[in-house]
Amino acid sequence: MSIEEKLKSLDLTLPASMAIPDSMALPFSWVNVRGNRAFVSGHGPQNEDGTVSGPLGKVGVDVTVDQGYELARKTALAILGSLQRELGNLDRIQGWGRVFGMVNCAPGFTQQPLVINGFTDLIIEVFGEEKGRHARSAVGMAGLPLGMAVEIEAEVLLID
Amino acid sequence: MSIEEKLKSLDLTLPASMAIPDSMALPFSWVNVRGNRAFVSGHGPQNEDGTVSGPLGKVGVDVTVDQGYELARKTALAILGSLQRELGNLDRIQGWGRVFGMVNCAPGFTQQPLVINGFTDLIIEVFGEEKGRHARSAVGMAGLPLGMAVEIEAEVLLID
Amino acid sequence: MSIEEKLKSLDLTLPASMAIPDSMALPFSWVNVRGNRAFVSGHGPQNEDGTVSGPLGKVGVDVTVDQGYELARKTALAILGSLQRELGNLDRIQGWGRVFGMVNCAPGFTQQPLVINGFTDLIIEVFGEEKGRHARSAVGMAGLPLGMAVEIEAEVLLID
Numbered sequence: 363m364s365i366e367e368k369l370k371s372l373d374l375t376l377p378a379s380m381a382i383p384d385s386m387a388l389p390f391s392w393v394n395v396r397g398n399r400a401f402v403s404g405h406g407p408q409n410e411d412g413t414v415s416g417p418l419g420k421v422g423v424d425v426t427v428d429q430g431y432e433l434a435r436k437t438a439l440a441i442l443g444s445l446q447r448e449l450g451n452l453d454r455i456q457g458w459g460r461v462f463g464m465v466n467c468a469p470g471f472t473q474q475p476l477v478i479n480g481f482t483d484l485i486i487e488v489f490g491e492e493k494g495r496h497a498r499s500a501v502g503m504a505g506l507p508l509g510m511a512v513e514i515e516a517e518v519l520l521i522d
Numbered sequence: 523m524s525i526e527e528k529l530k531s532l533d534l535t536l537p538a539s540m541a542i543p544d545s546m547a548l549p550f551s552w553v554n555v556r557g558n559r560a561f562v563s564g565h566g567p568q569n570e571d572g573t574v575s576g577p578l579g580k581v582g583v584d585v586t587v588d589q590g591y592e593l594a595r596k597t598a599l600a601i602l603g604s605l606q607r608e609l610g611n612l613d614r615i616q617g618w619g620r621v622f623g624m625v626n627c628a629p630g631f632t633q634q635p636l637v638i639n640g641f642t643d644l645i646i647e648v649f650g651e652e653k654g655r656h657a658r659s660a661v662g663m664a665g666l667p668l669g670m671a672v673e674i675e676a677e678v679l680l681i682d
Numbered sequence: 683m684s685i686e687e688k689l690k691s692l693d694l695t696l697p698a699s700m701a702i703p704d705s706m707a708l709p710f711s712w713v714n715v716r717g718n719r720a721f722v723s724g725h726g727p728q729n730e731d732g733t734v735s736g737p738l739g740k741v742g743v744d745v746t747v748d749q750g751y752e753l754a755r756k757t758a759l760a761i762l763g764s765l766q767r768e769l770g771n772l773d774r775i776q777g778w779g780r781v782f783g784m785v786n787c788a789p790g791f792t793q794q795p796l797v798i799n800g801f802t803d804l805i806i807e808v809f810g811e812e813k814g815r816h817a818r819s820a821v822g823m824a825g826l827p828l829g830m831a832v833e834i835e836a837e838v839l840l841i842d
Contacts (some may be wrong), residue, residue, distance in 0.1 A: 388795060389802050394779065394817040395841050401780040404819030420789070459554065460561040460677070464821055465665075468789070469580070469628070472669045475548060491544045497554040499564030499675045501624055502665025505785075505822025509792045515819045517780070519556050619714065620721040620837070625825075632829045635708060637793070642709045657714040659724030659835045661784055662825025665709070679716050 365452035367464040377410035378444035386468035393448035400518040406510035422471035425511045433512045434480030458496035459517040467502040474500040525612035536603035538572035553608035560678040565672035566568035567596035578669040582631035593672045594640030619677040627662040634660040685772035696763035698732035713768035720838040725831035727756035735832035738829040753832045754800030778816035779837040787822040793819040
């Protein structure tokens with residue numbers, strides 16, 4: 363089954379490219395391919411139309427862990443959307459390398475992994491254990507752009 | 523001298539795999555090998571039995587810089603333990619690439635490098651200047667999983 | 683035009699190697715080359731003599747966004763200085779891969795991208811769209827070494 367068929371079978375839709383507020387020019391690439399490596403910029407959770415998905419704010423204060431999990435899952439879909447637009451075909455992905463999961467949180471919050479599991483669970487579900495496995499950190503940030511609760515960057519390896 | 527012999531000569535013991543609280547499922551790889559690259563997930567300091575090593579909390583408030591140095595050193599041993607279990611043999615490591623050192627700290631703390639030196643000093647001691655040299659950042663986080671004071675992720679290059 | 687000629691045409695000067703306070707020993711490489719990859723350690727803004735460039739502190743409180751942009755631009759020059767010393771010649775750079783932009787900020791600050799644009803704009807100006815494009819994250823840290831307002835790490839690909 364192709365990744366696209368897999369996404370359909372799971373009833374998952376990839377969102378449009380991120381809709382950036384005019385005040386926030388972004389002169390970089392969402393996905394930067396160099397040779398057989400795809401560097402994925404920090405993405406946040408998006409709605410299907412590409413707008414930033416809330417709730418915004420700090421997990422543990424403004425956002426529950428369960429909401430954070432859902433936001434991390436949406437971030438995975440946003441990244442898959444960017445990869446599909448850049449690569450043309452998600453089957454060009456040989457495997458996931460590294461995932462850096464950032465949680466906007468107040469001092470004292472210690473459950474970052476439970477939030478970023480929303481990303482990891484979806485990637486493993488879509489790509490399977492072999493292609494989907496990745497090294498990961500899940501850590502707490504003092505702030506994220508636009509007040510997003512979750513941001514994730516990654517590196518993916520491509521078929522030569 | 524092999525790395526294992528070197529570790530013995532320095533009287534260093536690698537801890538068991540991290541003992542995770544049941545409430546904190548971790549669906550990712552501690553070390554993810556893709557081709558000749560080993561992506562190392564964020565690790566924290568561990569005791570020999572794999573339990574998280576304290577003191578927990580924020581360096582500069584709950585944890586002194588000297589204690590933080592020791593925790594970063596233990597984090598290096600934890601990472602070497604994960605690499606040994608994944609690679610079978612630490613002599614498969616061609617050299618260290620990148621090290622990202624994260625210090626759980628209160629705003630105002632500015633000595634992150636002195637903490638992460640505990641990691642760098644040990645890696646250079648074990649691997650020598652040529653294999654052990656690495657690019658590094660040492661920065662302050664708003665929070666880390668389980669309240670750990672230090673977390674470090676890395677990339678290591680393997681012999682082809 | 684070589685990168686060096688381009689820098690001259692833009693009237694840009696690369697600073698000296700970072701002048702570290704004696705109390706802050708740094709046992710790692712500013713740039714670590716492994717094969718055709720150059721891992722760039724976290725750098726901060728520098729003056730031409732290599733001393734840390736202020737203002738120090740938190741963007742949004744002690745440092746304005748415009749000042750932060752200028753500090754990120756100086757961080758780009760500091761990194762180019764380190765790359766030139768390590769590589770001998772900046773034309774050995776095939777292209778930029780990944781940029782991780784860290785902003786020292788108080789909780790509630792959400793304009794990290796506007797700060798790190800100071801880095802991205804300069805890199806694109808010097809290297810052009812093809813070599814200069816990079817994946818990027820721009821995020822908020824609880825603290826940075828020496829109280830620097832900006833720190834950036836990166837990976838650059840070299841011509842084989």
